[in-house]
Amino acid sequence: MKMPTFRAMRSAKVMAVVAVAAGAIVASAIPGSADVSTQSPSLGGVRVESPAVLQAGGAAILVPVTAVCAPGTYAYIHVRVTQRVGNALATGVGDSRIPDCTGGFQTFKVPVHASGKPFRKGAAFASANLNGPFPGPVEDHREIQIAN
Incomplete structure (x- = not known):
């Protein structure tokens, strides 16, 4: 079994941070006009x-x-x-x-x-x-x- 290198682990962390940041940008760009009270039970x-x-x-x-x-x-x-x-x-x-x-x-x-x-x-x-x-x-x- 091949052990992951330090470089591979570091790049995985970088990709995770980039994915979270991209999700936050997309979420902030979507209009927030939905009324939560009408959608919640x-x-x-x-x-x-x-x-x-x-x-x-x-x-x-x-x-x-x-x-x-x-x-x-x-x-x-x-x-x-x-x-x-x-x-x-x-x-x-x-x-x-x-x-x-x-x-x-x-x-x-x-x-x-x-x-x-x-x-x-x-x-x-x-x-x-x-x-x-x-x-x-x-x-x-x-x-x-x-x-x-």
């Missing part, structure tokens, strides 16, 4: 906020959720909350629809009805899913506080 975002607020003595909570989705579209928010209450769990789910996405951050209060035990003031774990006309569901999971 629309994505959504969701975040569970804190605190959730007790309703009807713990029968439900209102969970604030901030979402973002492409303007002129719609989305669905699904929230699940679990809280340890003594030796048992208070759990619940709730849904909300975003009929008109604005493309900006929008905050919604999603009602979550308790199942099993009632919710109480304190720490809980919440998960939110955002579904809509964008690739796959978007999720957020975090500890939240439940307040009066």
Whole structure:
């Protein structure tokens, strides 16, 4: 097997640098008028906020959720909350629809009805899913506080 010489390696490096420089020149000469936002797929975002607020003595909570989705579209928010209450769990789910996405951050209060035990003031774990006309569901999971 023949080993490359120093001269061959040096010329390969020079060719690589020349190729990168030529690519940069060509890229800068091409008009940059394309709007990236119209070519990129629309994505959504969701975040569970804190605190959730007790309703009807713990029968439900209102969970604030901030979402973002492409303007002129719609989305669905699904929230699940679990809280340890003594030796048992208070759990619940709730849904909300975003009929008109604005493309900006929008905050919604999603009602979550308790199942099993009632919710109480304190720490809980919440998960939110955002579904809509964008690739796959978007999720957020975090500890939240439940307040009066």
